Amino acid sequence: MAGFQFLWVISVDSLSHSTWSRDHNIFRLTLRNGKQWLFDRVRNAGVIELRETIDDFDYCKAFALHVEVNNLELDEFPTICKTYFIWYFREGQYLRDLNLTMLIVERYFRNLAPEDDGLDVSLIDIYDIFPSNPHHTHPLLLRSGQHDRNDWVGEVRRLAHMRFLRLLMKLQSSGWSLIFITRKREEQCNATTKELISAGYGGWASLIMRSDDEMQMDSWKFFNKRRAELLNQGFRMASVISSRMDALTGPCLGKRNFKLANPIF
Structure with missing residues (x-):
C-alpha cells in the first residue's frame, strides 16, 4: 500500500538461495532490479529484521538534520537509525557527501580573488580536522555494538582529513587567509598547534581558542562573539566553513557560508 513501510521478520535460512553479503551485524541483499535492502541481525535470536533501504535511510538522514x-541529545535518535549510521560510514556515503560539499566550496572560490592586504579571510572550524576528543568512541557506535571497529573508523577519519587538507591548501594557494577556530580552551593552544603542524597544516593567520570565561558560554555565542571581533578588527569574512550548526548560527557570518557533511550521520 502506497505511503506505508513494511517490516518482515524472517529466518536467516530462508535467504540461503539468495545472493547476499554480511558485514558484521549488517546484511545486504541486491535484487535483480538493482534495488538494495539492508538487514540488521536481532541479538540473541536466529532472525533478522528486513527494512527497505531508501525509505528508512532518507528518514534517518532527515532526522539527523533535525x-x-x-x-x-543522541538518546533522541530513533533506534532504527543505528543500523544506518553504521552503513553511512562503512559504505562510504559520508565521504561521498563530504567530497560533494567541499566541491561546492572549491567551485565558489574558483571565481573569486582576495585583495592583497591579507584581510580577506575564511573562518575554519577545526572540529572538522580534530574532533574535541578524537579517541572517544561515538555513542551510537557503542550502542550498535561497533565499539571495537576502530580500524574502519580510523580509515574514514584519515580519508576525511586528507580531503579537508586538500581544500585548505587550495584556499591558501589562491591567497585567502585562513583563521582557525576551535571550541577548546586556550590552555591547549600549544598542543593544538603541534597537532595541526603534525597533520600537515601550516601558514594559518591565527588560531582562536576559548578563554576561561568563554568556556561558560554556549558554543554558538562564542562563535558569534569572535566573528564580531574579527569584523571590528577590519577583516573581511569571505566564508565560515564548518560541519556544525553552532558555528553557522547568528550574525556576523561570511559572504558565503558552507555546511560540510557532519560525521554524526
Whole structure:
C-alpha cells in the first residue's frame, strides 16, 4: 500500500538461495532490479529484521538534520537509525557527501580573488580536522555494538582529513587567509598547534581558542562573539566553513557560508 513501510521478520535460512553479503551485524541483499535492502541481525535470536533501504535511510538522514538544528541529545535518535549510521560510514556515503560539499566550496572560490592586504579571510572550524576528543568512541557506535571497529573508523577519519587538507591548501594557494577556530580552551593552544603542524597544516593567520570565561558560554555565542571581533578588527569574512550548526548560527557570518557533511550521520 502506497505511503506505508513494511517490516518482515524472517529466518536467516530462508535467504540461503539468495545472493547476499554480511558485514558484521549488517546484511545486504541486491535484487535483480538493482534495488538494495539492508538487514540488521536481532541479538540473541536466529532472525533478522528486513527494512527497505531508501525509505528508512532518507528518514534517518532527515532526522539527523533535525538533531543538529535543535541540538538534541543522541538518546533522541530513533533506534532504527543505528543500523544506518553504521552503513553511512562503512559504505562510504559520508565521504561521498563530504567530497560533494567541499566541491561546492572549491567551485565558489574558483571565481573569486582576495585583495592583497591579507584581510580577506575564511573562518575554519577545526572540529572538522580534530574532533574535541578524537579517541572517544561515538555513542551510537557503542550502542550498535561497533565499539571495537576502530580500524574502519580510523580509515574514514584519515580519508576525511586528507580531503579537508586538500581544500585548505587550495584556499591558501589562491591567497585567502585562513583563521582557525576551535571550541577548546586556550590552555591547549600549544598542543593544538603541534597537532595541526603534525597533520600537515601550516601558514594559518591565527588560531582562536576559548578563554576561561568563554568556556561558560554556549558554543554558538562564542562563535558569534569572535566573528564580531574579527569584523571590528577590519577583516573581511569571505566564508565560515564548518560541519556544525553552532558555528553557522547568528550574525556576523561570511559572504558565503558552507555546511560540510557532519560525521554524526
